[in-house]
Amino acid sequence: xxxxxxxxxxxxxxxxxxxxxxxxxxxxxxxxxxxxxxxxxxxxxxxxxxxxxxxxxxxxxxxxxxxxxxxxxxxxxxxxxxxxxxxxxxxxxxxxxxxxxxxxxxxxxxxxxxxxxxxxxxxxxxxxxxxxxxxxxxxxxxxxxxxxxxxxxxxxxxxxxxxxxxxxxxxxxxxxxxxxxxxxxxxxxxxxxxxxxxxxxxxxxxxxxxxxxxxxxxxxxxxxxxxxxxxxxxxxxxxxxxxxxxxxxxxxxxxxxxxxxxxxxxxxxxxxxxxxxxxxxxxxxxxxxxxxxxxxxxxxxxxxxxxxxxxxxxxxxxxxxxxxxxxxxxxxxxxxxxxxxxx
Amino acid sequence: xxxxxxxxxxxxxxxxxxxxxxxxxxxxxxxxxxxxxxxxxxxxxxxxxxxxxxxxxxxxxxxxxxxxxxxxxxxxxxxxxxxxxxxxxxxxxxxxxxxxxxxxxxxxxxxxxxxxxxxxxxxxxxxxxxxxxxxxxxxxxxxxxxxxxxxxxxxxxxxxxxxxxxxxxxxxxxxxxxxxxxxxxxxxxxxxxxxxxxxxxxxxxxxxxxxxxxxxxxxxxxxxxxxxxxxxxxxxxxxxxxxxxxxxxxxxxxxxxxxxxxxxxxxxxxxxxxxxxxxxxxxxxxxxxxxxxxxxxxxxxxxxxxxxxxxxxxxxxxxxxxx
Numbered sequence: 095x096x097x098x099x100x101x102x103x104x105x106x107x108x109x110x111x112x113x114x115x116x117x118x119x120x121x122x123x124x125x126x127x128x129x130x131x132x133x134x135x136x137x138x139x140x141x142x143x144x145x146x147x148x149x150x151x152x153x154x155x156x157x158x159x160x161x162x163x164x165x166x167x168x169x170x171x172x173x174x175x176x177x178x179x180x181x182x183x184x185x186x187x188x189x190x191x192x193x194x195x196x197x198x199x200x201x202x203x204x205x206x207x208x209x210x211x212x213x214x215x216x217x218x219x220x221x222x223x224x225x226x227x228x229x230x231x232x233x234x235x236x237x238x239x240x241x242x243x244x245x246x247x248x249x250x251x252x253x254x255x256x257x258x259x260x261x262x263x264x265x266x267x268x269x270x271x272x273x274x275x276x277x278x279x280x281x282x283x284x285x286x287x288x289x290x291x292x293x294x295x296x297x298x299x300x301x302x303x304x305x306x307x308x309x310x311x312x313x314x315x316x317x318x319x320x321x322x323x324x325x326x327x328x329x330x331x332x333x334x335x336x337x338x339x340x341x342x343x344x345x346x347x348x349x350x351x352x353x354x355x356x357x358x359x360x361x362x363x364x365x366x367x368x369x370x371x372x373x374x375x376x377x378x379x380x381x382x383x384x385x386x387x388x389x390x391x392x393x394x395x396x397x398x399x400x401x402x403x404x405x406x407x408x409x410x411x412x413x414x415x416x417x418x419x420x421x422x423x424x425x426x427x428x429x430x431x432x433x434x435x436x437x
Numbered sequence: 438x439x440x441x442x443x444x445x446x447x448x449x450x451x452x453x454x455x456x457x458x459x460x461x462x463x464x465x466x467x468x469x470x471x472x473x474x475x476x477x478x479x480x481x482x483x484x485x486x487x488x489x490x491x492x493x494x495x496x497x498x499x500x501x502x503x504x505x506x507x508x509x510x511x512x513x514x515x516x517x518x519x520x521x522x523x524x525x526x527x528x529x530x531x532x533x534x535x536x537x538x539x540x541x542x543x544x545x546x547x548x549x550x551x552x553x554x555x556x557x558x559x560x561x562x563x564x565x566x567x568x569x570x571x572x573x574x575x576x577x578x579x580x581x582x583x584x585x586x587x588x589x590x591x592x593x594x595x596x597x598x599x600x601x602x603x604x605x606x607x608x609x610x611x612x613x614x615x616x617x618x619x620x621x622x623x624x625x626x627x628x629x630x631x632x633x634x635x636x637x638x639x640x641x642x643x644x645x646x647x648x649x650x651x652x653x654x655x656x657x658x659x660x661x662x663x664x665x666x667x668x669x670x671x672x673x674x675x676x677x678x679x680x681x682x683x684x685x686x687x688x689x690x691x692x693x694x695x696x697x698x699x700x701x702x703x704x705x706x707x708x709x710x711x712x713x714x715x716x717x718x719x720x721x722x723x724x725x726x727x728x729x730x731x732x733x734x735x736x737x738x739x740x741x742x743x744x745x746x747x748x749x750x751x752x753x754x755x756x757x758x759x760x
Contacts, residue, residue: 118537151537152561157532272667274547288531289553291560400533406525 097373101386105166108393112162114222115401118153120145121268128154135237161290163299166389168351169361171302173388174309175347176362177369177381181316182235182340183244186367187425190348191359193238194247194256198230199223199345199352200283201263207278208271216297224349230256231341285356285411287396294354301350306385308343312336313377320375360418361388367425440712444747445686446740448719451514452728455597458500461589470546470567476493477576479563480542480588482506487527488548489572491646491727493517496544498601499593506538509549510634513721513729527633530554536561544587546570552756572644572726578602582730597728604731609651612738615652619748622741623653625679626710626724628666629701631691636669636701644724645683651734652741654681672701679709681747683737685720716740716747 114122128151130142144151172190179188179195191197201220205211214221238252254328268279315336318326323333353360365387366380373379392410399410464478483504485492490511495504497514508520512529523534530555535543543563544638545555548570559700566587569580578598585594612628626645628637632657639645640656640663649656658667682698699705708714717723719739722733743749 117531117533129539147537148539149561151562153533153536156561157536157557274550277550278552288559289551290528291553294553374567403525407529407531 095379097379097383098386101383101390104392105393108364108397109162109166110164112393112397113154113158113163113259115160115397116153117151117286117404118147119402120147120150124150125154129233132192150252156292160292160295161287161396161400162393163337164293164354165393166291167295167298167302168355168358169389169392170385171298171305171351171388172361172392173365173384173386174306174345174381175344176388177366177377177384178309178312178316179362180343180366181319181377182297182337182344183238183249183318185246185249186370187246187363187422187429188244188249189360189363189382189422190344191357192255193234194260195231195234195258195309195344195348196352196357197257199227199349200357201230201260201267202349203353204267204279205281207282208275210275214342220297220301220350220353223353224346225347228342230260230347231345232238235337237339246426248425253269267366282356284409285414286356286399286407286409287355287402288407290354298354299310300349301346304341305347305350306344308339309347309381309385312339312343313381316340316377316381317341320377320432356411358392359415360422361391362416363425364421365391367421418420439748440709440714440747441681441747442713443715443717444740444745446718446736448722448729448732448736450732452498452601452732453493454498454500454502455593459590459593461501463589465585465587465589467566467583469712470569473567475564475566475587475760477542477566477587477589480504481543482539483544484523484535484538484540484542485509485544485584486530486549487511487546487568487570489725489727490721491572491580491585491725491729492544492546492568494725494727494729495581495597496588498581498597499588499590500586501588501590506540507535507641511721511725513719513725524549532557532561536563542566542587543645544568544584554653555733557687571642573647574730575647576607577605577726577730579730601728601731605734606732608738609729611655612651612734612742614687615742615746619653619742622654622680622748623657623678623708624649624652624656624681625674625677626683627688627698627704629669629684629688629692629698630696631688631693633691638663638667638669638674639666640664644726648724648737649683652737654741669701669703671701671706674703675706677707679707680712681714681716681741682709683723684715684717685723686717687720687734689717714747725760730753 114120114125124145127143136140175190180186192246203219206222207423212218238248268276315331318329318331326333366384369380369383369387395410395413399408399413404410461480464476466476468474484507485496486509490513493508493512494514507523508517510522510524528549543565546568581598582594585591626639630638638658640658643665646656646659657679661677697712699710704710740746741748
């Protein structure tokens with residue numbers, strides 16, 4: 095519980111700092127002043143103040159706020175999705191981008207860009223991304239499990255196979271697209287929050303909220319599942335239904351993130367693992383802590399991505415993979431040492 | 438065809454701003470390229486951003502260059518070089534960098550992006566006017582008039598459009614006269630960024646097709662049915678039999694100059710490659726069209742057909758040597 099409170103406080107603090115730093119300088123006090131001014135405006139009070147830069151207010155509310163919020167939402171989704179995925183596969187190495195769920199979502203999103211579909215309005219990209227993510231996850235699940243568990247080697251090899259296929263499909267879509275679609279895909283493939291708009295927040299927020307509510311509802315059952323399939327069944331858990339529910343939720347969470355910001359790798363691996371080291375494997379704490387931790391990590395990573403180089407945005411997917419890749423390697427090594435082999 | 442090795446086309450000078458610049462009469466309300474109605478009330482702080490640098494050059498030529506507060510990477514006008522650059526990774530816009538400059542109006546088009554950033558700027562309350570992103574001779578006049586209309590200087594727009602049109606036809610006849618000796622050289626525009634692994638050739642509708650037509654050449658990429666910008670295909674390039682490669686200077690530099698260029702598959706195995714027939718020109722100019730186009734065309738015409746040009750007659754001894 096203490097961890098949840100600490101993560102929550104850290105997230106709020108990080109969000110305020112994130113709103114304050116950027117290429118257009120706005121002091122943290124000005125951020126608070128502007129928030130007060132807005133809130134005061136709603137209830138008819140004239141408190142707070144607007145930032146001193148003539149475009150400060152616009153930058154804060156139209157560019158930076160949606161960006162910070164979207165980063166928090168996507169981070170929360172990826173952190174939560176990672177924790178649930180690891181519970182379902184019974185394997186701490188399961189991660190949306192490693193096993194190919196993110197790639198599956200990417201295929202859907204790229205198709206929408208290339209073919210210019212818009213039948214569901216701004217929900218088209220997330221909806222199609224969800225459909226392809228769900229299909230991919232079901233395939234991975236059906237093929238990687240054997241005798242009620244998933245071996246590390248099988249899972250990693252499945253990930254290689256699935257990622258190879260999705261990369262090939264995306265390459266074909268890039269080939270089909272005109273130069274504008276091509277640039278859009280390349281930009282989006284690297285993973286970036288540059289260009290986050292309120293519209294994206296409005297689409298992603300309810301989807302993530304539903305997904306996270308679903309995640310919280312099944313944490314107790316996930317704890318029972320961790321005792322082993324048999325024991326869980328004896329304790330009244332409908333294991334198959336739980337697995338399918340989890341897969342749908344994971345696909346929803348991953349797709350909502352991937353749809354707007356591209357593939358941001360390894361968040362779902364690093365965060366749950368660090369949380370587990372602090373509070374142990376109980377999902378009732380692990381899942382909400384991973385959600386908050388994911389949000390915190392992505393908000394911070396995005397600040398680095400957009401402030402490290404003047405007038406430029408580094409691709410955030412590159413940053414997380416740079417840190418997450420070695421981390422994944424270290425975990426593989428640990429698993430091998432602990433298990434005495436690659437079993 | 439006799440070819441005399443790589444040539445670098447240098448524009449003699451930049452387009453002159455109109456002689457009696459008028460003060461913008463505002464507000465103006467225009468229907469932009471997307472069909473949206475945009476009202477501009479203040480043209481004190483202008484940003485004009487596109488992939489080609491055409492819009493900023495047009496603003497400059499309309500006599501409003503001192504009102505520009507930033508630029509894209511492709512803006513080549515010498516007096517605008519000290520303005521802060523708001524694009525990165527090539528041609529990607531950054532909303533915060535733009536907002537920091539506090540522009541009162543932004544002219545841009547879909548040649549640059551991401552679109553989300555352009556929408557963000559609009560949502561931030563800045564009038565964002567999306568212009569036509571075609572680049573060829575036929576639309577230069579209309580595009581000049583459109584920029585002038587947005588900024589409330591329609592008279593300067595008419596003056597500039599008329600003088601540019603006149604200058605283009607003069608430059609065209611000069612180039613046509615020079616080109617007579619050469620028999621319709623077959624040309625292709627190569628867009629290379631060696632450091633980023635980008636090897637493209639430009640076909641129909643890319644602007645390069647019209648540039649080649651203006652130079653009196655045959656656009657071999659367009660002839661092969663290529664549209665827009667496509668990845669270079671070695672066999673396709675060889676089959677299309679180009680006599681001359683047109684390139685951007687930085688593009689040529691990025692592959693290691695004319696020698697490095699020959700190492701790209703297919704490039705060496707054409708007449709253009711065998712003879713080292715390459716003409717390059719500043720990235721910001723070669724495809725920008727706009728008011729700068731007459732100068733660009735003359736410089737390229739000179740580099741291709743001039744006395745010292747790549748296909749030129751040259752001094753007597755050169756011209757009579759069989760190749």
